[in-house]
Every structure is written in structure tokens, then in C-alpha cells.
Amino acid sequence: MRLAWRFLLPLGLVLALLAWATSPLLGDLIGRWLRKDVELRSQLVFYSVQDAVIRLAKEDPLGLRLDTLFERITRDERLLAVGLCAPDGRLLNHTPNWPLALGCPPVPPPLAPSAAPPAPRYDIEYLGDDNLLIASFSLAEEGRDLGRLLILHDLSFIERRSADLERYLMIFLGLLGVLVAALTAVVARLTLKGWVRQVRQSLASAGSGAIPDPASDPEIAALVREARDALRELELPRGLADAIRVDWTPESLRHLLRSELPEAQVIVVSNREPYIHVRGEDGRIHVQHPASGLVTALEPVLRACGGTWIAHGSGDADADMVDRRDHVRVPPEAPSYELRRVWLSEVEQEGYYYGLANEGLWPLCHIVFVRPTFRAEDWYQYVAVNRKFAEAVVAEAQSPDPVILVQDYHFALLPRLVRERLPAATIITFWHIPWPNPEVFGICPWREEILRGLLGSTILGFHTQFHCLNFLDSVDRFLECRIDREHSTATTGGQVTLVKPYPISIAWPPTALAGQPSVAECRAQVRAAHGLAPDALLAVGVERFDYTKGIADRFRAIETLLERHPEWLGRLTLLQIAAPSRSSLASYRHTQEEAKAMAEAINRRFARDDWRPILLVPRHHEPAEVFTLFRAADLCLVSSLHDGMNLVAKEFVAARDDEDGVLVLSAFAGVSRELLEALIVNPYDSRAMAEAIHRGLRLPPEQRRERMRLMRSLVSEHNVYFWAARMLLTASRLRKRARIQTRIEEVARPFGLGWRREVGR
Numbered sequence: 001m002r003l004a005w006r007f008l009l010p011l012g013l014v015l016a017l018l019a020w021a022t023s024p025l026l027g028d029l030i031g032r033w034l035r036k037d038v039e040l041r042s043q044l045v046f047y048s049v050q051d052a053v054i055r056l057a058k059e060d061p062l063g064l065r066l067d068t069l070f071e072r073i074t075r076d077e078r079l080l081a082v083g084l085c086a087p088d089g090r091l092l093n094h095t096p097n098w099p100l101a102l103g104c105p106p107v108p109p110p111l112a113p114s115a116a117p118p119a120p121r122y123d124i125e126y127l128g129d130d131n132l133l134i135a136s137f138s139l140a141e142e143g144r145d146l147g148r149l150l151i152l153h154d155l156s157f158i159e160r161r162s163a164d165l166e167r168y169l170m171i172f173l174g175l176l177g178v179l180v181a182a183l184t185a186v187v188a189r190l191t192l193k194g195w196v197r198q199v200r201q202s203l204a205s206a207g208s209g210a211i212p213d214p215a216s217d218p219e220i221a222a223l224v225r226e227a228r229d230a231l232r233e234l235e236l237p238r239g240l241a242d243a244i245r246v247d248w249t250p251e252s253l254r255h256l257l258r259s260e261l262p263e264a265q266v267i268v269v270s271n272r273e274p275y276i277h278v279r280g281e282d283g284r285i286h287v288q289h290p291a292s293g294l295v296t297a298l299e300p301v302l303r304a305c306g307g308t309w310i311a312h313g314s315g316d317a318d319a320d321m322v323d324r325r326d327h328v329r330v331p332p333e334a335p336s337y338e339l340r341r342v343w344l345s346e347v348e349q350e351g352y353y354y355g356l357a358n359e360g361l362w363p364l365c366h367i368v369f370v371r372p373t374f375r376a377e378d379w380y381q382y383v384a385v386n387r388k389f390a391e392a393v394v395a396e397a398q399s400p401d402p403v404i405l406v407q408d409y410h411f412a413l414l415p416r417l418v419r420e421r422l423p424a425a426t427i428i429t430f431w432h433i434p435w436p437n438p439e440v441f442g443i444c445p446w447r448e449e450i451l452r453g454l455l456g457s458t459i460l461g462f463h464t465q466f467h468c469l470n471f472l473d474s475v476d477r478f479l480e481c482r483i484d485r486e487h488s489t490a491t492t493g494g495q496v497t498l499v500k501p502y503p504i505s506i507a508w509p510p511t512a513l514a515g516q517p518s519v520a521e522c523r524a525q526v527r528a529a530h531g532l533a534p535d536a537l538l539a540v541g542v543e544r545f546d547y548t549k550g551i552a553d554r555f556r557a558i559e560t561l562l563e564r565h566p567e568w569l570g571r572l573t574l575l576q577i578a579a580p581s582r583s584s585l586a587s588y589r590h591t592q593e594e595a596k597a598m599a600e601a602i603n604r605r606f607a608r609d610d611w612r613p614i615l616l617v618p619r620h621h622e623p624a625e626v627f628t629l630f631r632a633a634d635l636c637l638v639s640s641l642h643d644g645m646n647l648v649a650k651e652f653v654a655a656r657d658d659e660d661g662v663l664v665l666s667a668f669a670g671v672s673r674e675l676l677e678a679l680i681v682n683p684y685d686s687r688a689m690a691e692a693i694h695r696g697l698r699l700p701p702e703q704r705r706e707r708m709r710l711m712r713s714l715v716s717e718h719n720v721y722f723w724a725a726r727m728l729l730t731a732s733r734l735r736k737r738a739r740i741q742t743r744i745e746e747v748a749r750p751f752g753l754g755w756r757r758e759v760g761r
């Protein structure tokens with residue numbers, strides 16, 4: 001319809017203008033034609049009655065028969081009256097409606113004498129605003145002047161006919177215009193539809209190299225080729241990241257940002273902040289680094305890229321360290337980015353963090369047989385806090401299209417909330433924990449809201465392909481949504497979300513490695529600090545004290561090991577450090593108490609002199625302490641019952657620059673898809689885990705070295721800069737593609753052609 005108006009209106013106006021401009025000329029032309037026609041008709045009448053008039057004028061001096069003849073002549077409706085003038089100019093006869101005032105026109109001067117009999121003369125005169133015509137014909141017989149026959153015509157019909165003609169002409173031109181416009185619109189629409197379809201196909205199949213047959217339409221083929229070349233150029237960075245081996249470092253990530261996303265402002269949003277200011281017992285403020293895989297991964301990225309990190313200010317001295325805008329520059333030792341703290345009330349924390357996030361979504365996604373709890377009050381707080389953080393994002397945005405990195409299950413609603421306020425933003429959401437299958441996810445009372453919230457993202461990342469598929473299946477099950485499994489996208493309400501696996505990682509080389517003593521010194525230090533013999537074998541476990549980490553299962557495996565292989569009695573110790581976490585929740589308190597009780601029971605059962613098989617240290621350790629521990633260990637145990645990635649495994653490998661040490665790793669942690677050289681176990685099977693530990697302790701040094709070398713090479717290559725680079729490159733590609741699509745939309749819009757976005761902003 002819009003298209004029709006766009007074509008019809010201007011074309012109709014042009015034709016009306018044309019008709020208006022040309023109609024007076026045309027009217028004039030038609031007037032002249034009709035007058036000429038009347039003149040010719042007068043002559044015709046004269047020639048047909050000439051003889052009769054002469055005869056009757058001679059035979060009928062009273063003119064009675066002439067009257068009858070004249071009356072017959074004037075039956076023609078446009079022939080008003082007829083009159084007969086004598087040679088001396090007197091009006092002899094006339095029809096009754098002859099205007100007497102007219103009399104006889106003046107006698108024309110005589111013609112020069114000639115040999116040939118003179119042709120009858122006639123004169124034309126127009127009267128009354130050209131509405132009357134008098135044709136005057138001379139009557140002669142054998143050279144004798146007999147007077148003149150006058151014929152009076154009514155010309156008013158000419159004006160009427162011209163007006164009619166003008167009107168018909170206008171209507172005709174108008175109809176013609178409509179027809180031509182409609183035809184043009186149909187042809188243009190069909191042509192452009194074909195053009196847009198082909199360009200769209202080329203955009204979609206840029207990778208496959210398929211373009212339309214140039215023979216069928218060379219012009220479109222050329223256009224499509226150009227578009228394809230542009231897209232190929234856009235594909236290049238992705239190829240670079242995936243195919244070319246780049247040593248990803250803070251510098252190469254910075255370079256990538258500058259070249260691929262120039263001017264883009266980076267904003268990170270997470271619940272946990274990277275630096276917590278706490279007040280010590282001595283009243284002094286010091287900085288704590290939280291035990292958080294998310295922080296371990298994101299912090300080096302922000303150091304490299306700069307930007308703003310928005311997080312909950314959870315430290316008791318946090319408020320003392322911020323400026324008027326709640327900003328503090330970090331890292332404290334060498335500030336390179338802004339930390340924006342958001343304050344939460346007790347009620348908000350209870351509902352949003354402890355309630356919905358950690359008693360609802362955490363057990364829901366981790367399937368470790370802890371029942372998720374969903375309370376409406378928690379949901380209200382979750383919604384409110386997501387809104388609060390979305391406001392903070394909008395307030396921090398310095399342009400309409402920042403790159404926003406949303407972290408984790410605390411902010412499932414935030415991507416859509418931000419999208420509504422900043423439609424051009426590139427929103428990359430990363431879900432750090434597993435995503436369950438639709439049956440499990442379906443028990444969440446707010447499943448649709450959560451899915452819709454996440455689908456506000458441009459890119460949604462998980463650690464593994466398996467979790468991506470679970471997410472797409474959940475969307476498929478619970479939302480009206482178009483899912484493209486080939487390209488791994490979900491489209492709802494015109495927003496396309498790319499759902500991809502991006503296995504997270506750690507900085508390489510890790511910052512905590514700097515300044516570490518040699519491995520021999522670490523071994524000696526740690527053993528001395530925990531009262532172990534210098535040659536004691538040491539297994540380590542490093543976690544947040546969380547039921548998903550399988551700490552009790554690990555203890556059970558040690559017990560089974562000692563039962564089945566008593567040769568390790570008195571020789572092997574498991575040093576388990578566990579940072580207290582979410583301890584106000586009953587499920588966590590229970591886990592922690594259970595683990596402590598189990599450690600005590602096993603220790604009681606197997607203790608010898610001052611040797612204990614399990615040392616449980618439930619306190620927070622700073623990253624450097626953790627690294628010293630890793631370096632001192634013979635074996636590291638990661639027995640998560642379910643884990644998105646688990647960066648402890650990668651940190652252990654990174655800490656071992658001596659290329660020694662054994663990793664026993666749960667098959668249910670995402671990291672087991674990458675660290676294939678670890679000894680992979682099922683943590684629910686204590687016997688199998690005990691055997692893996694037994695095997696690990698007996699692995700020949702060359703085998704340990706070979707395995708560790710391979711794992712280190714993977715983590716060093718697929719480090720956290722690589723993780724960020726892949727997402728940012730995809731984001732840059734999508735931004736460029738969105739720009740091309742916007743251009744095509746601009747071209748297609750005036751023709752009323754809809755354009756379905758293939759990839760979100």
C-alpha cells in the first residue's frame with residue numbers, strides 16, 4: 001500500500017499538472033477545429049440550397065416558398081437563422097429568429113473583373129464574444145448580382161464541447177497515470193524483491209561461496225559478488241581467531257579491540273566484584289580477591305581492554321573507597337579500569353542473591369540433587385535488582401552502542417532490560433554454569449521470563465556445545481521462537497541471538513605465578529606449614545565450599561583408596577582448602593558440616609602418630625597462596641559433581657611450569673572436554689576415583705611430564721584472552737553485518753520491502 005502511494009501520488013500529480021497546463025491549448029485547438037467545421041458546413045448548406053434560393057427568389061416575389069426553405073434549413077440545431085439580402089443591402093427574407101438588429105452586413109467591395117465566371121464569394125464574421133458566426137454568400141446568375149444569402153450559426157456549443165473535452169482529457173490522463181504507476185510499482189516490487197532475495201541469500205551463504213548464476217542476471221550477480229566480498233572480509237577475523245595460531249596476550253587483545261571495535265566502550269556486569277575492600281580487625285582497610293572463577297577470568301580481560309565493571313559492592317569498606325559516582329579505579333596497585341559499585345539492601349540480597357540466584361537457579365542448573373527452591377518474594381527482588389543494574393548500565397553507557405559483557409545467572413533478565421533502553425548495544429551474555437535439559441529447566445516458575453530476558457543478548461555464550469543445545473531446546477519448548485540449529489541462533493521479536501560455546505579460561509601466564517618460589521621451595525614451605533614430612537605425598541583440593549564441588553565425594557575416595565591400597569597410609573595427605581561461601585543458606589551449611597564431619601571420621605579411622613589423611617582448611621586463600629599450594633602438590637583433585645567449566649583445573653596446570661604433577665578430573669566439569677590428558681573420573685564412583693588417585697601417584701615421571709606439557713600447551717593457547725577475543729571478534733562481525741543490513745534496509749524501505757534481520761546487533 002505504502003509503495004502504491006509512493007508511486008501513484010507523485011505520478012498522478014505530474015499527470016494532473018500536465019493536463020492542467022496543456023488543456024487551454026488543447027481547448028483553443030479544438031475551438032479552432034470546430035469553427036472551421038462550422039464554416040465548412042455553411043458552405044455545404046449554401047452550395048446545396050444556392051440554386052433553389054435563386055429560383056424561388058425569381059418565381060416567388062412574396063417569398064412564401066423561400067420561408068419554407070429557410071425554415072427547413074434551420075432545423076439543424078446549430079444553425080440559428082437564415083436571411084436573404086438584396087444587392088442594395090436590404091433584408092428581403094429571413095427566418096423568424098433572425099436578429100433584426102443585425103440587418104444585412106455591409107456590401108463587400110466589387111471584385112476586379114475577370115474572364116472566368118466568378119466563384120461565389122463568401123465572408124465570415126464572428127459576433128457576440130465569438131458565440132455567433134455569420135456566413136455571407138453572394139448570389140449571382142449569369143454575372144448579375146442577386147444579393148446575398150446569410151447563414152447565422154450558434155457557436156456556444158464549442159465552449160461546452162471544449163470544457164467537456166478538457167474534463168475527459170484530465171480523467172483519461174489521470175487513469176493513465178494510475179495504470180502506469182501501478183504497473184511500475186508491480187514491476188519495481190518484483191524486481192527489487194528478487195534483488196533483495198538474492199542479496200539476502202548471498203549474506204546468508206557468504207561462507208559457502210554460493211552466488212546467483214551470473215548468466216541469469218549479470219547486474220545482480222555483480223552486486224551480490226560485491227556484498228559477498230564484503231562479508232568475506234567480515235568472516236576473516238573469525239577465521240583468524242579460530243584457524244590461525246595467534247599467541248593471545250593482553251597486547252593482542254588490546255590491538256584487536258582497537259582494530260575491530262574502534263571506539264567501542266566495554267562494560268562488564270557481574271554480581272561479584274573483582275576487588276573487595278574489607279576492614280580488618282586492626283581497623284585498616286585491605287583488598288580481598290574473591291574466590292571466583294568469573295573474576296579470575298574477567299579481571300585480566302578488563303585490565304587489558306579498560307572500561308567499566310559494574311558489580312555489587314559487597315565489602316564492608318567498599319563505600320569508603322568510591323567517589324561521588326560510586327566509582328573506584330582498580331587494580332589498586334596499577335589502576336587501568338573503573339569499578340562501579342552498586343549497593344544492595346539486605347532484603348535485595350536475601351531475595352535476589354541468596355534466594356532466586358543461589359537457592360533457585362544454582363541447584364536448578366547444577367542437577368546435583370539439591371532441590372531448587374522458588375519463592376515469589378525472591379523473584380520480585382531478582383527482577384528489581386536486575387532493573388537496578390540495567391539502570392546502572394544505561395547510566396554508564398557513553399554511546400548508544402557499547403559492548404556490554406553480562407555475566408552469569410544473577411542477571412538473566414538484564415540483557416532484555418538493557419536492549420529496551422540501548423537497542424544498538426552489543427550485548428554478550430556469558431552463562432558460567434551449566435544449562436539443564438528442558439525437563440529440568442521447565443520446573444522454574446519463571447522459565448519464560450528468564451528465556452526472554454536472555455534472548456535480549458546479541459551473543460549468548462556457554463562453556464560447552466551441550467549446554468548451548470540444552471538452552472536452544474528449552475527455548476524451543478517454552479517460547480514462540482524461530483530456532484536455526486545450523487547457525488545456532490534463536491530469533492524472537494526480530495532480535496536474533498547467537499548461542500555459541502566459548503570455553504572460558506585463565507590469563508596466561510597467570511598473574512599469581514609471578515614471584516612464586518621454585519617448585520622445590522614451594523614443596524618444602526607447604527609441607528612445613530602443615531606439619532607434613534618433607535617427603536610426604538600431597539594431594540590438593542581448592543574450592544569454594546559448595547555442594548557442587550564434590551568435596552565429600554573426594555573424601556570418600558581417599559577413604560576407599562586407603563582401604564584398597566594401604567601402602568599410602570602415612571604417606572599421602574589430601575590438603576583441602578575451601579573458601580566459605582553462601583554460608584547463610586542451609587544447603588551450604590549442611591554441606592560444610594557434612595564435609596567436616598566426614599574428614600574427622602576418616603582421620604579418626606586412619607590416623608597414625610601425627611599423620612592425618614585429610615587436612616581441611618575452611619578459609620579464604622589469596623591467589624598467590626593457592627598457586628604455592630598447586631606447585632607443592634603431587635596431585636590435584638577436581639571432583640565437581642557438575643560444573644560449567646572449573647578453572648581450578650586450568651590454574652593447577654598453569655602453576656606447574658616444572659611440567660610435573662597429576663590432575664584427577666571429574667568428567668562432569670566442562671574443563672574435562674579440554675584437558676583430555678587428565679585422569680578423568682566419575683566422582684560419584686568412589687572406587688573409580690580411588691583407583692585414579694592410586695594410578696596418578698604411580699605414574700612414571702615421563703608420562704606425568706607428557707600429559708602436563710600437552711595440557712599446558714592447550715591452556716596457554718586457549719587462554720582467557722583467546723576466550724574474550726573469539727567473542728569480541730564475533731561481536732565485531734555481527735556489528736559490521738548489522739551495518740550492511742541497515743544499509744540494505746535503507747535501500748529497501750522506500751519500496752515498502754520488508755527486511756528480516758539475519759543476525760542481531
Ligand code: F6P
Pocket residue numbers: 271272291292293294295408432433581582644
Ligand atoms: O561458578 C559460577 C560462579 O558465578 C562463578 O562464576 C564464580 O566463580 C562463583 O560462582 C562465585 O560465587 P559467588 O560469587 O556466589 O561467591
